[in-house]
Amino acid sequence: MKRFSQMIRNARTEKHGQESKQQPLTTTTPQAPTRPDHVAVQEPVSQASASVPATPGGPTLNIALQNQTASATVYAYITGRALDNNNDLFLLLADGHTPYFPQSPSAIGAEIPENTAITLGAPGNTVTVTIPHLAGGRIYFSIDAPLTFFLNPGPALVEPSVTNPSDPNINIDWGFAEFTFNHDQLYANISYVDFVGPPVALDLTTFGGQSQHISGMPVDGLDRVCEGLRAQHAQDGKGWDRLIVTQNGRNIRALSPNQGMVLHPDLFANYFEDYIDQSWKKFSTQSHTIDTQASFGKVACKTSGSKITFGGSQFVKPSTRDIFSCSHGPFQTGANVETNTIIPRLAAAFNRSTLLVSNSFPADRSLYYQHQVTNHYSRIVHEANLDGKGYAFPYDDVQPSGGPDQSGEVHAGDPKLFTVTVGGRNAWC
Template sequence: MPIFQKILKSLNSKKPMPAPEPQSIPETKAAEPQAAETPAMAPNTMNIQLQNRTESSQVYAYITGLALEQNNSPCLIKADGKTPYYPTSPSAILQPLQEDCSIKLGPPGSTTTATIPQLAGGRIWFSVGKELHFLINPGPALVEPSISNPSDPNIDIEWDFCEFTFANNSIYANISYVDFLSMSISLTLTPTQGADQIVLGLKPDGFQSVVDGLQAQSLVDSNDWHKLVYTANGKPLRVLSPNNAIVMNGGNLFQNYYDSYVNQVYEKYASMPLQIDTQAQWGLVAGTVSNNAISFPGLGAFPKPTTADIFSCSSGPFADNAGALGPLTARIAAGFNRSTLLNEQVHPNQEKVDEFYKAGITNHYARLVHEANLDGRGYAFPYDDVPAGGGGVDQSGFVNGSPKAFVVSIHREGVEL
């Protein structure tokens, strides 16, 4: 998640953890079971209430991250839900964990409380039916479950995760569909001050609506959208993001998909400036096309991206994030994914959320994912936290603040309001 690099940078410089740009928080609440009594917290720790809102009694949770008070060492929480485990570096790759880190949740409707130390780059993982397999490489480095490696032992297990960083008595957390879509996760943060912050997650038919929408889109434009659906045991198990589907298929999907749109963008800004509000110290900057690159004098240039560059947001012209290129990359990559770069001259200030994904050539995975969420929120590509200047709710699905209580709920079929 892009905010992760900002957080680590601020922690290393001993500055307060940055909050994302202020966004409106929806007032609609999902119907929720009553939270369990929260035990008292030790200093520099936080309790997380994990709610099983599936119909299954075989639900497992895992909590991973980098321990800020242990020199950013990999950390997992043991099966008791409260004891940190810091793996040692093994002598060979792909070694099993030496501790049980599978937190067994209670029956449907129950709440299990876990306690974590300060962690950056954290994830809360859930699996249904089977436990997940984590491994350790020399370093130590945690080998996490993969959805793009066909030989991964977790490939046919139903699982999902949300992301968080807990530092300086503040939590930043978000749901994520950057890699794939599977189950629904909802977040409720009760801060020490202010109203509850809620991310609702998928609609009851949200997953199936994305599957159906991708298949329909393939019929419309004869592209590879239906190939994002990963099937196991005869039924859809997850939907891969275009970037991960390209990786899993050896780079053979969506070839040249964005080319005509990219050409239109570069033709437009050969005769007029592309103005980008960096929403940072560089302010409003302007670039024009020269030699097939959008050049921002004194800052850098962006040659034409490929489709794979646009979906990944991290290759080709988007690989360099130094200095002003960071916010420029985020806003230009977001503009391509949302297909807004032809709409207005100043980006993202003059963009509106209801204008995202309206072009025929766009990130239809992101479009369908947002449509499938009750509040329209959830990271659907790496820079989905770039805010629209024309109003509308946050798109990335985050909560942020000093926690009085933090509830993470796993749903199999989405949330009933």
């Protein structure tokens, strides 16, 4: 059985959504790359108990949305692709139970004619909603103001943007969690790949009586991240503080380096280049292996001029932008399956800066972020989560076989209740 962390992220590349960018509205979202089955294989979840209450529209899942902010004005939105309805674009209406399949508009930037804002009520309140099978699902939260979505021909959803100054949501405090719920199981994770916003926690209970919990950040989690970014800039002067977005003197979000470089093209110029050169030199003088954690097994490294070869796959030197994006340059996936299993592990090694301290990859967690040149955003984000878990860069689920999960995911073949909490006031580990 395929690992469902692959399936949820592959679903992102189906582009059910388009992000509001500079101009025009037809610009598509810079999605995470299409990925192979790059995660270390775990024991498959038994499908024998994967029954959920059935409705005329197919199997469904109850999701409890809990408000643990200090605001009585919190909204939730659920979007995805309806697997049992031709993979059509899906939004849940404001009543929390009625599916909405929008028609393709005749022009870009069309308003959504239905109310899809689910109100969560007073702090501490929980609203339970019901969804069908969805791929590439997102649960959005916004605090003190509703979000604005648009439709493009397709239909395609124009999602809120954190890099377009003219986006109507740019000054709203919002965030999201990601999930896929299909015929085999639910897979969900906390996502910080694009930015850090309001704290989100996940809980999953199953019909088999099991429970899973991802803590997320405490109520001041964003402030902790921003403090860490300012401290890192004070230490190395590399501009980490420019990832912080404020409004009226308060922190509203912290952008990932990949998104920060969209707003500030000069940010992190040549940041990784010296580290890259040191790594290439080490590749040429020492033996290295990458465990593909797949049928290709462990592949050895060879050097040829300015290129390195793992197994049958050649890689040129990446740039800083390539490393932060995990999808450009040598990290762009393609038709070669072996290459597609190597890319995530190599990209993760660069972001975690383990190439100079280990000769086998994925490396042990104790070696992550120890070099002065590293993805400090990811380091700081993990430190701010109470359990250290969260998806902070596109391949943050890469781990040694048998190693602990870093990505903040829950999954089960027999999900009974999926609880998503926003605000962090009751965060625990």
